[in-house]
Amino acid sequence: CFDDHKIEMRRFALTKLRDFGMGKRACEDKIMEECQHLIEVFKKFKGEAFDTTQSINCAVSNIICSIVYGSRFEYNDPEFTSLVDRTNRFVRLGGSPSIQMYDMFPALFKRIADTSKFFKLAPASVKQNQAIFSRLKETLNPQMCRGFVDAFLVRKQNLEESGITNSHFHDDNLMITVMNLIAAGTETTSTTLRWGLLLMVKYPKIQDEVQEELRRVMGDQQMQVADRKNLPFTDAVIHEIQRLSSIATTALPHKTTQDITFQGHFIEKGTTVFPLLTSVLHDPSEWERPHSFYPAHFLDEDKKFVKRDAFIPFFCRRICLGESLARMELFLFFTTLLQRFRFTPAPGVSEDELDLTPAVGITLSPSPHKLCAISRM
Numbered sequence: 051c052f053d054d055h056k057i058e059m060r061r062f063a064l065t066k067l068r069d070f071g072m073g074k075r076a077c078e079d080k081i082m083e084e085c086q087h088l089i090e091v092f093k094k095f096k097g098e099a100f101d102t103t104q105s106i107n108c109a110v111s112n113i114i115c116s117i118v119y120g121s122r123f124e125y126n127d128p129e130f131t132s133l134v135d136r137t138n139r140f141v142r143l144g145g146s147p148s149i150q151m152y153d154m155f156p157a158l159f160k161r162i163a164d165t166s167k168f169f170k171l172a173p174a175s176v177k178q179n180q181a182i183f184s185r186l187k188e189t190l191n192p193q194m195c196r197g198f199v200d201a202f203l204v205r206k207q208n209l210e211e212s213g214i215t216n217s218h219f220h221d222d223n224l225m226i227t228v229m230n231l232i233a234a235g236t237e238t239t240s241t242t243l244r245w246g247l248l249l250m251v252k253y254p255k256i257q258d259e260v261q262e263e264l265r266r267v268m269g270d271q272q273m274q275v276a277d278r279k280n281l282p283f284t285d286a287v288i289h290e291i292q293r294l295s296s297i298a299t300t301a302l303p304h305k306t307t308q309d310i311t312f313q314g315h316f317i318e319k320g321t322t323v324f325p326l327l328t329s330v331l332h333d334p335s336e337w338e339r340p341h342s343f344y345p346a347h348f349l350d351e352d353k354k355f356v357k358r359d360a361f362i363p364f365f366c367r368r369i370c371l372g373e374s375l376a377r378m379e380l381f382l383f384f385t386t387l388l389q390r391f392r393f394t395p396a397p398g399v400s401e402d403e404l405d406l407t408p409a410v411g412i413t414l415s416p417s418p419h420k421l422c423a424i425s426r427m
């Protein structure tokens with residue numbers, strides 16, 4: 051459900067995220083800078099098998115961190131790695147059946163659900179954010195906001211100076227909004243990217259085609275979002291990665307605003323509904339090969355990219371707040387990594403043996419695996 055304070059926070063978050071570059075050129079530069087850091091980490095493995103989770107999480111998290119806090123972190127900074135690890139554990143634990151049932155029917159499952167591990171994670175994140183906020187407050191300059199937190203603090207200060215003390219701009223709302231943005235902006239995109247690399251390893255012929263298109267159109271040039279339109283096959287592959295992995299199985303809970311009859315079922319106004327995104331992304335009446343990795347879902351007969359109405363990984367109404375950022379990140383990280391590396395299974399593992407069964411969590415992520423990144427340049 052959406053009350054006044056959520057609407058105000060959502061609107062403020064969206065405006066400020068855009069002000070700090072979300073979906074714009076400035077953000078593109080940040081992502082490309084982060085790609086270079088990620089490439090350096092991958093290169094250090096010298097083609098040996100490794101688990102990409104930590105480094106991809108750090109790279110993706112740094113984008114939302116620099117928008118929210120105003121700066122990025124080094125990948126070996128313990129403050130950062132603990133933040134990223136905790137976000138990861140939070141998402142994994144939050145997807146356990148008992149937490150999911152508690153989320154949907156809190157009154158029924160309050161006593162039964164084992165929420166202890168899940169809720170233990172929150173105090174550490176709160177403490178860590180309080181320390182970051184204090185540092186930002188000490189150096190706050192209202193004329194030069196570095197990120198979302200600064201903008202929030204300046205708005206709060208201005209309201210207080212005008213004598214308004216009951217606004218929604220208070221410390222608790224800052225904390226919850228920041229924690230939501232960091233969690234939503236890290237796990238989703240990094241999980242999708244990890245699916246992308248795993249699928250490239252599993253289907254090397256599709257990886258060949260992507261790399262051939264990148265070579266033909268881009269050569270060694272640095273990627274830009276504007277290049278997407280010239281790379282229809284690669285674009286189709288990225289869409290198909292999102293469709294097949296369907297990392298967010300449901301959207302957030304929504305409430306019906308009027309009585310409605312849906313597929314013969316009467317739903318009363320004010321009922322909470324959980325839209326099942328996977329049921330649409332894998333719907334056999336919408337997709338030719340719903341359970342296969344088939345980039346042609348997004349290509350026409352002339353091999354041009356085509357949009358599909360049933361492609362709704364970000365949902366359709368009151369959509370994901372970070373969609374434009376996520377789309378930019380997926381395109382730039384995926385294409386830059388494939389320009390620089392050939393991805394193969396760990397030695398002794400065949401493509402057939404690679405398991406695509408997802409691990410349970412709030413998002414569906416690949417099961418633990420290692421892969422090799424072999425430098426192409």
Ligand code: HEM
Nearest residue numbers: 234235238239298301302363364365368369370371372376
């Ligand atoms: C591949 C990446 C992503 C996917 C698949 C995804 C998907 C979704 C979905 C399905 C929702 C629920 C929408 C609804 O029910 O109304 C959502 C909400 C949200 N997403 Fe994303 N998301 C992604 C990346 C991001 C990023 C990078 C951010 C960073 C800002 C972000 C921020 C949010 C926020 C703040 C919400 C809650 C919006 C609200 O309460 O109205 N997401 N996302």
